[in-house]
Amino acid sequence: MIALPRPSRRQKQGLLALTFVLLMAFPLVGGSQADIDIIANACAYAALALGLNIVVGFAGLLDLGYAAFFAIGAYSYGVLNSFQLQPHWSPFWQPFASLGLVAKLGIGAAATVHFTVSFWLMLPVSAAIAALFGVAFGAPTLRLKGDYLAIVTLGFGEIVPIVARNWPALTNGAAGLNGIGPPKLFGWSFGVDATPYYYVGIALVAFLLLVAWRLKASRIGRAWMAIREDAVAAQAMGIHTSRLKLIAFATGAAFAGVTGAFYIAKLQTATPDMFDLPVSIMVLVMIVLGGLGSVWGAIFGAVALEILQAWLLPALNGTTQALGQAVGSGFLRTLDLTSASELIFGIILVVMMLYRRDGLVPAARSGVTLAFEQQDAPISHGGSNMPILGLSHHLTPLAVAAPLAVAVPAVPAILSVRDLSVGFGGIRALKSLSLDVPEGGIVAVIGPNGSGKSTLFNAITGLVTPQSGRVDFAGRALIGRRPDQILALGVARTFQNIRLFPHLSVIENVLIGQHAHLRAGPFGILCNTPRTRAEERRAREFAAEILAIFGNRLVPRLEQNVSDLSYANRRRVEIARALAARPRLLLLDEPTAGMNPAESHELAGQIAAFRTLGLTILIIEHKLDVVTLLSDRVIVLDQGERLAEGTAAAVRADPAVIAAYIGRRPADV
Amino acid sequence: MSPTHILLQQIVNGLSLGAIYALLALGFTLVYGILELINFAHFSVFVVGAMAGLLVLQAFGLQGQSVILHGAPLVLVLLAALVAAMLACGLLGVLIERYTLRPLRAVTGPMAMITTIGVSYILVNLVLLLTRAQSLNYPDPLPAMTATFGGVTVSGKAVMIWIVAAILMIALDRFVRRTRLGQAMRAVAQDQEAARMMGVDVDRVILVTFFVASALAGAAGMIFGLYYNFADYNIGYTAGLMAFTAAVLGGIGNIPGAMLGGVIIGLIDTLGSQYIAAKWADVIVFSILIGTLVFRPAGLLGALAPNRS
Amino acid sequence: MRGSYSFPIGPERDGGVAMSYRLDRAARCGEDAGRPRVDALIGRRPGMKEISQMHLSRRHMLGGLGAAAGFMALGGAALAAGKTYRIGVTLPLTGADAEPAHLILNGILLAIDQANKAGALPGITLEAMVLNNATTTAGEYDPAQAATNARKLVGDPGVLVNIGPEMSGSGKAMAPILSMGMLATITPSSTSPSITDPAFAAEFDPGGKPIYFRTVTTDAYQGPDMANFYAETLRVPSSYILDDSGAYGVGLADAFEKQAKAKGITVLGRDRLDPRADDYTAVVTKIEASGAASLYFGGGMQAAVKLVKQCHDIVPKIVKGGGDGILSPEMVTAAGFPAAEGWYVTSASPHLAGTPALQKWSDLYTRTYGVQPSDYSVTAYDATLVAIAAIQSVTKAGKPLTAANVRDAIQASKVEGLQGTIVFDRNGDLAQHMVTVFQFAYDPKYRATDFPHQYRYVSVAPQN
Missing domain, CATH: 3.40.50.2300 (Response regulator)
Known part of the structure; x- marks a missing residue:
C-alpha cells in the first residue's frame, strides 16, 4: 500500500472548487450531448452509491434489495407524471387541476385525468415514498441479526420487480411505463436535451454528498458507526439501535428514491427489469471498492466502475483480440472481455474483502503520528490533580453534587438487587443474588472466574434478561428496560473484554458516550443550524475535558483510531466513554486488567477521584491491592451466589473466601 | 383430471422439487450452524455440481437424449457422475473456506457474507464464460419409465430423486450423530470456544463441514440436471433462494428442519402455481421467507443455533 | 447467483x-x-x-x-x-x-x-x-x-x-x-x-x-396471425397461454389471446413463467388438467428451453407454438429432439426461400x-x-x-x-405485413443440433 501524502484542508477545498468549476463549465465549452448525457448517468450511479453507503457503510446493514427502493422512487414519479393512470374526470379533481397536479384530457363525459405532478415536487415526494417503504419494511425486520437482514432485503428486492411486472394497471406490467413527462422549469420543458439533466444530476449528487457528509459527522452518523462496530456496546452506550437502524435504512431508501425519479425523468421510460438484483450488487461493488463508510469512496467507486466498464474493458478487449490475431491464438482472438465484467465484480468483492477492507479511498484516518516531544513527554497523571473543567458542572443536573466521604451504610442504596437469578440453558449463572450499592460508594465485586460477576453487570444493564428477581436504580425498576434506556437513567458501564468502536477515533468513541445527552435532530443536522453546531462544539469540549482526566495519555491521541492504542489506553478510553454518558452509577468491569502495577495504581487514583464528582461505582476487580485501595465494601461471588461481604480486610480474612479461591485454584486458571 | 388427481399430481411434482431444495438447504444449514454465515457461494457450488456431473456423463459418451442405458451400466454411470460431482464440489467448498473465508473469520460485520457473494459471482461467471452462456442439454440415460397410480403419474426420474435424496439425508444424519467428526461438528456448532478447549480441531471441523455441505450441493446439482435434462450457469439462483428459504423455514442450523423446509417449499411452489398463479409463486415463497424471519426466526423446528453471548 | x-x-x-x-x-x-x-x-x-x-x-x-x-x-x-x-x-x-x-x-x-x-x-x-x-x-x-x-x-x-x-x-x-x-x-x-x-x-x-x-412486421401481427393459424389451419378448439414475464413475451401472448378469443378458441388459462425458475411442471400439469388442446407461449429461449422439455414429458400430444423468440438454435441444441418436435414458430417477415x-x-x-x-x-x-x-x-x-x-x-x-x-405506411410500419409459420421437425439426414436443417416452412399465417 502506498501512503499518499494527505492533502491539507485548504488543498482539499481548492481541489473541490476546481472540480466544481470544471463540471459547471463542461457543457458550456463544447461537451457533446452524448458526453453530457454520460456524466448525467454517472451522477445517478454516484447518488445510488452514496445512499447504499449510508446503509452498508455507516450502519453496517447489508442491504441486498437496494434496487427495490430505486424502483419505488422511479415508479412513483413515472406513474404520477405519465398517461398510465387515467381515471374518469370528475369535479373531485378540479382542485388538483388548479394546483397543476393533474390535467383534464378530452371533454365531456369521456374526459379523463392526466397526472402531471411536477418533477421538482416529485423529487422529495419520491424520496419520501421510498423512505416510507423503507420504514414499513424495515420496522419489523431491522431487529433481526445483520445476516438475516441481508436475506430479507434480498427477498424484498425480488418481490418489488415481480409486483411491478404483475400489476399492469399501475405499472403497465412488463412493457413498462411509456411517455414519462420530462421536468419543466418556468414553463420550459427539459425535453430530450441532455444538458439540463446534467446540471440537475450534478446538483443532486452535490446535495446528497452534503447530506451524507453532515450525517456522518453528527450524533446520528456516530451512532450508526457505533452500531456497525459493536451493536451491543452501542446499545449499552445509550443508542436506541433499532430506531437508528431504521433511520439509516430509510435514509438510504430516500437516496435511492430521489435518484429513481431523476433517472426515470431523464430516460422517460421504465421497465421492471431495470431494477433487478444485479443493480443492488453493482452498487455494493462500488462502495466496497471505494471503501465502506467512506463518502468520497462511494463517489470514487461509482466513477471507477464506470471507467472500467465504459473504457478500460473495451480497450483491453480490442488489444487482446488484436494480440490473438497476431499470435494466431483463437482463444485470445475470440475472448470478449466485456462479458467478463461480472466476473470482475466478483473478483473486486473478494480481493477487497481479503486484502483491503477499508477500500481504496478509506474513511478512517490513517492515524495521526505523534511528535517526538509528545512521545517523550513525561506521563502526567491527571486525575484529581487535573482541573476537570466543567465536568462536575455537567454532572450536576444528574449526579448528587455533594461529595461523600467514606460511604456510610446508613446512606440509602442507589442500586438494589434482589433475588436475581440468571440462567443460560442448564447453567445458572446467578442464583438469587441480592446486594445493595449505597449512593456515592465504591463497591467491589470479586470472585473466581465464572462466578457470575459479568453476568451481574449484564443483568443490571439490560444485556441479559434474568429469570427472576428485581434490580432497582434510584427507585426505578431496571428489568425490562432496554440497555439504552438504562443508560439514560444514569447507569454506564465498561466491558471486561473492552468493547470500544475500534475503527473510530478516541474522540468519536467518547462523543458516542454522550449520545443520550445530545439532541440534534435530522433537520438541525442537515441545515447545520447554529444550535447543532453549538451542541457539537460543547460535546467535543466536554469529551476533551473527560479525556484530560487521564493526563497526557490520551489528549495527544484524540484523532487516533482506538485500535491503534495500547491496551491500557483502550481501557482508559472505555472508562472515558462511560463517563461521557454522565452516569450516576458507573459499572467498571476489570478496569485495570492488562495494566502493570504502576498503571493500575494510577488508574485507581483516578477512579477514586470520580467519587468526588458524586459518582457511585460498582467495580469488578481481580487485583486485591486495587480493591483494597478503592473500595468501601467488597462482595465476593462464587458460583452465582454471594459468598461474603464486608470491608476488604474482613473479606480477605474470611475462611470461606480463602477456600473458594484456593480450593478451586486449578479451575480458576 | 379430477380436482383430487390434480392435487395429488401437484404433490408428486412438489416432492421432487422439494427433495432438491432439501439437499441444497442442508448445506446452508450446516454452514450457518457452525459459522453463523449465510454462504452465498453455495448457490454457485450447486451450478458447478451440475456441470461436473455433465462432464462425467459426456465422458461416458452420453449426449442429449440419444443414449439410453439399462441395468448395471446405467447405475454405474450415474453413480460415477454423482460421486464425481460430490467430490468436485466438496473440494471446491474446502478451497472456498480455506482461502476466502478463514482469513475473515475474526472479522465482524457483513465482510464474510460480501466475500461469499463475490465468490458466487466469480464461479457463476466462469461457468457462463466456459459454457458461452448457452443452455445445455443435460444427458438423460434413463429409460422413460412412468407409473400411473389412480391417474397420478410418477416418473422413474422422480423416484430416483427421492431415493438419492433420502439416502444422502440418512447418511448425513448418521454421520452427524454417530461419527467422531460428526460429534465434533455438533460440539463446534454448540460452542466453538468450548469445543476448542476440549481439544477439537475447530479449523478441521469447519473444513469438513464445508466439504459435506458442498458435496450435498454437488449431488443436488447433478440430480437437478438429470431430472430436468437441463443446466445453465443460472440454475443456482432460484434453486438457491428457494433452498435458503427452506432452511430458514425449517429453522436454520437445524438439519431435520432443512429437510422439512425443503419439502414444504417444494409443495408451496407447485400448489401455489396450481391454485393461485405461477406468476405469484415467487412472491409467496419470499413472503414466507420474510414472514418466518420476522415472526418466528427460529423456524418451524427451532434453530439449534449456538448460544453465544 | x-x-x-x-x-x-x-x-x-x-x-x-x-x-x-x-x-x-x-x-x-x-x-x-x-x-x-x-x-x-x-x-x-x-x-x-x-x-x-x-x-x-x-x-x-x-x-x-x-x-x-x-x-x-x-x-x-x-x-x-x-x-x-x-x-x-x-x-x-x-x-x-x-x-x-x-x-x-x-x-x-x-x-x-x-x-x-x-x-x-x-x-x-x-x-x-x-x-x-x-x-x-x-x-x-x-x-x-x-x-x-x-x-x-x-x-x-x-x-x-x-x-x-x-x-x-x-x-x-x-x-x-x-x-x-x-x-x-x-x-x-x-x-x-x-x-x-x-x-x-x-x-x-x-x-x-x-x-x-x-x-x-410488428408483434401486432405476429401474435394475432398465429391465433388465426391455430383457429383456421390447425382448428384447435381451446388453448392455454403462457408468457415469460418479459415485455416481448407478454405483448405477444396478449395479442394472441385477444385474437384467439375473437376467433372462437376457448382460452382455458393464462399463466406467467419466471424465466429464471427451472421447474414449470406445476404449470404444465395445470395445462394438462385444464384439458387444453393447444399451448401458445410468448417469450424467449430462457424459459422455452425448460418449458419445451417439461411439456414433452407431461403434455406431449397437444399443439404447441410460439413466436420468433423461440425460432432459435437453442431449440435444437438445448431443448433438443424429441422435445422440440412439432413446435410451431412464427417469423415476422416473408419466407424468402428458394430464389x-x-x-x-x-x-x-x-x-x-x-x-x-x-x-x-x-x-x-x-x-x-x-x-x-x-x-x-x-x-x-x-x-x-x-x-x-x-x-x-x-x-x-x-x-x-x-x-x-x-413501402411504409404513414406510421412508418411496413405496408405489407406477412407472418410466416415454421415447424420444428427432426430430419435424420442431418445432425440433430444442425439448426437450419431441423425446422421446416409450413405456410404464411392467415391474415385478417
Whole structure:
C-alpha cells in the first residue's frame, strides 16, 4: 500500500472548487450531448452509491434489495407524471387541476385525468415514498441479526420487480411505463436535451454528498458507526439501535428514491427489469471498492466502475483480440472481455474483502503520528490533580453534587438487587443474588472466574434478561428496560473484554458516550443550524475535558483510531466513554486488567477521584491491592451466589473466601 | 383430471422439487450452524455440481437424449457422475473456506457474507464464460419409465430423486450423530470456544463441514440436471433462494428442519402455481421467507443455533 | 447467483469510438484483423431477451432478388473522393445479444460498402458510424446507453439516417430524441407496436413526423396471425397461454389471446413463467388438467428451453407454438429432439426461400463474413438499401442533404429489397405485413443440433 501524502484542508477545498468549476463549465465549452448525457448517468450511479453507503457503510446493514427502493422512487414519479393512470374526470379533481397536479384530457363525459405532478415536487415526494417503504419494511425486520437482514432485503428486492411486472394497471406490467413527462422549469420543458439533466444530476449528487457528509459527522452518523462496530456496546452506550437502524435504512431508501425519479425523468421510460438484483450488487461493488463508510469512496467507486466498464474493458478487449490475431491464438482472438465484467465484480468483492477492507479511498484516518516531544513527554497523571473543567458542572443536573466521604451504610442504596437469578440453558449463572450499592460508594465485586460477576453487570444493564428477581436504580425498576434506556437513567458501564468502536477515533468513541445527552435532530443536522453546531462544539469540549482526566495519555491521541492504542489506553478510553454518558452509577468491569502495577495504581487514583464528582461505582476487580485501595465494601461471588461481604480486610480474612479461591485454584486458571 | 388427481399430481411434482431444495438447504444449514454465515457461494457450488456431473456423463459418451442405458451400466454411470460431482464440489467448498473465508473469520460485520457473494459471482461467471452462456442439454440415460397410480403419474426420474435424496439425508444424519467428526461438528456448532478447549480441531471441523455441505450441493446439482435434462450457469439462483428459504423455514442450523423446509417449499411452489398463479409463486415463497424471519426466526423446528453471548 | 439482470444505468463513456470504422475498412472486414469477430465468445444470457427482439433465425435457404445484384462488385476500386456522410448504426454489439447484433451489422456494412463501390452516390462517400447500444453493466442492450447514442447521432450534422436499434426497449428511449432531431431510423428487428402507434405519438414522436421505420412486421401481427393459424389451419378448439414475464413475451401472448378469443378458441388459462425458475411442471400439469388442446407461449429461449422439455414429458400430444423468440438454435441444441418436435414458430417477415438471387446474396455474405446471415441480416440489408435510396433521391431532387430531407424521402420510399418491395405506411410500419409459420421437425439426414436443417416452412399465417 502506498501512503499518499494527505492533502491539507485548504488543498482539499481548492481541489473541490476546481472540480466544481470544471463540471459547471463542461457543457458550456463544447461537451457533446452524448458526453453530457454520460456524466448525467454517472451522477445517478454516484447518488445510488452514496445512499447504499449510508446503509452498508455507516450502519453496517447489508442491504441486498437496494434496487427495490430505486424502483419505488422511479415508479412513483413515472406513474404520477405519465398517461398510465387515467381515471374518469370528475369535479373531485378540479382542485388538483388548479394546483397543476393533474390535467383534464378530452371533454365531456369521456374526459379523463392526466397526472402531471411536477418533477421538482416529485423529487422529495419520491424520496419520501421510498423512505416510507423503507420504514414499513424495515420496522419489523431491522431487529433481526445483520445476516438475516441481508436475506430479507434480498427477498424484498425480488418481490418489488415481480409486483411491478404483475400489476399492469399501475405499472403497465412488463412493457413498462411509456411517455414519462420530462421536468419543466418556468414553463420550459427539459425535453430530450441532455444538458439540463446534467446540471440537475450534478446538483443532486452535490446535495446528497452534503447530506451524507453532515450525517456522518453528527450524533446520528456516530451512532450508526457505533452500531456497525459493536451493536451491543452501542446499545449499552445509550443508542436506541433499532430506531437508528431504521433511520439509516430509510435514509438510504430516500437516496435511492430521489435518484429513481431523476433517472426515470431523464430516460422517460421504465421497465421492471431495470431494477433487478444485479443493480443492488453493482452498487455494493462500488462502495466496497471505494471503501465502506467512506463518502468520497462511494463517489470514487461509482466513477471507477464506470471507467472500467465504459473504457478500460473495451480497450483491453480490442488489444487482446488484436494480440490473438497476431499470435494466431483463437482463444485470445475470440475472448470478449466485456462479458467478463461480472466476473470482475466478483473478483473486486473478494480481493477487497481479503486484502483491503477499508477500500481504496478509506474513511478512517490513517492515524495521526505523534511528535517526538509528545512521545517523550513525561506521563502526567491527571486525575484529581487535573482541573476537570466543567465536568462536575455537567454532572450536576444528574449526579448528587455533594461529595461523600467514606460511604456510610446508613446512606440509602442507589442500586438494589434482589433475588436475581440468571440462567443460560442448564447453567445458572446467578442464583438469587441480592446486594445493595449505597449512593456515592465504591463497591467491589470479586470472585473466581465464572462466578457470575459479568453476568451481574449484564443483568443490571439490560444485556441479559434474568429469570427472576428485581434490580432497582434510584427507585426505578431496571428489568425490562432496554440497555439504552438504562443508560439514560444514569447507569454506564465498561466491558471486561473492552468493547470500544475500534475503527473510530478516541474522540468519536467518547462523543458516542454522550449520545443520550445530545439532541440534534435530522433537520438541525442537515441545515447545520447554529444550535447543532453549538451542541457539537460543547460535546467535543466536554469529551476533551473527560479525556484530560487521564493526563497526557490520551489528549495527544484524540484523532487516533482506538485500535491503534495500547491496551491500557483502550481501557482508559472505555472508562472515558462511560463517563461521557454522565452516569450516576458507573459499572467498571476489570478496569485495570492488562495494566502493570504502576498503571493500575494510577488508574485507581483516578477512579477514586470520580467519587468526588458524586459518582457511585460498582467495580469488578481481580487485583486485591486495587480493591483494597478503592473500595468501601467488597462482595465476593462464587458460583452465582454471594459468598461474603464486608470491608476488604474482613473479606480477605474470611475462611470461606480463602477456600473458594484456593480450593478451586486449578479451575480458576 | 379430477380436482383430487390434480392435487395429488401437484404433490408428486412438489416432492421432487422439494427433495432438491432439501439437499441444497442442508448445506446452508450446516454452514450457518457452525459459522453463523449465510454462504452465498453455495448457490454457485450447486451450478458447478451440475456441470461436473455433465462432464462425467459426456465422458461416458452420453449426449442429449440419444443414449439410453439399462441395468448395471446405467447405475454405474450415474453413480460415477454423482460421486464425481460430490467430490468436485466438496473440494471446491474446502478451497472456498480455506482461502476466502478463514482469513475473515475474526472479522465482524457483513465482510464474510460480501466475500461469499463475490465468490458466487466469480464461479457463476466462469461457468457462463466456459459454457458461452448457452443452455445445455443435460444427458438423460434413463429409460422413460412412468407409473400411473389412480391417474397420478410418477416418473422413474422422480423416484430416483427421492431415493438419492433420502439416502444422502440418512447418511448425513448418521454421520452427524454417530461419527467422531460428526460429534465434533455438533460440539463446534454448540460452542466453538468450548469445543476448542476440549481439544477439537475447530479449523478441521469447519473444513469438513464445508466439504459435506458442498458435496450435498454437488449431488443436488447433478440430480437437478438429470431430472430436468437441463443446466445453465443460472440454475443456482432460484434453486438457491428457494433452498435458503427452506432452511430458514425449517429453522436454520437445524438439519431435520432443512429437510422439512425443503419439502414444504417444494409443495408451496407447485400448489401455489396450481391454485393461485405461477406468476405469484415467487412472491409467496419470499413472503414466507420474510414472514418466518420476522415472526418466528427460529423456524418451524427451532434453530439449534449456538448460544453465544 | 444469477448474472443476467439488466442494470439500467450504463454510462458507457463512448460506445462509439471503438466501433466506428471507416467503410472502406469495413469492406474488408471479413478478413480484417482488428474487427471483433461475429463468432466472438459471447456471453449470451437468456434472461435478457424479453423486449421485442427476435432471435437469430438463420434461414437455411436464402433465395434472392435481383435488386441487390446491381452493386455486387466487390473489388478494390478506389472510392470517388468527395463529401463523406454517415449512416448511424445502433446495435447491442456486446453482451447477451451480441451474436445476432453482429449478423445484423454485417448486413448493414455490406449494403453500404456495395453502394460506395458502385458509385451509387456520385461525389459522396457513405460511412457507418457504429454505436454500441449495450453496456456491460446491463449485460445486454441498455436503454440509457441507447439514449446517449441517439443524442450523439442527432448532434452530428453529418449523420443522415440511422439503422437500428435491434430492441424495442432501446427504441423507446431513442425515438423521442431522434424525433426532436428529425433523424429517421430504420429498424431491422424491433417489433413492439407501440413505438409507431399514433396513440403514443406524444411519447415517442414529439417531433410530429414519423421517424421510426421498420423493415419487419410488428408483434401486432405476429401474435394475432398465429391465433388465426391455430383457429383456421390447425382448428384447435381451446388453448392455454403462457408468457415469460418479459415485455416481448407478454405483448405477444396478449395479442394472441385477444385474437384467439375473437376467433372462437376457448382460452382455458393464462399463466406467467419466471424465466429464471427451472421447474414449470406445476404449470404444465395445470395445462394438462385444464384439458387444453393447444399451448401458445410468448417469450424467449430462457424459459422455452425448460418449458419445451417439461411439456414433452407431461403434455406431449397437444399443439404447441410460439413466436420468433423461440425460432432459435437453442431449440435444437438445448431443448433438443424429441422435445422440440412439432413446435410451431412464427417469423415476422416473408419466407424468402428458394430464389437464386437471394441464395447468391447469402453466399456473398457468408463468404465475406464467415458466417451465415440471419433473417435480420436480410432485413438490415434491406433497411440500408432503403436508406441509401432515400439519400439518392434527395440528391437527385437537388435538395440539401439533411436528415430531415432524408426522412421525407424514406417515408416516400418504394425500394426493391431482398424481401420484396418495401413501402411504409404513414406510421412508418411496413405496408405489407406477412407472418410466416415454421415447424420444428427432426430430419435424420442431418445432425440433430444442425439448426437450419431441423425446422421446416409450413405456410404464411392467415391474415385478417
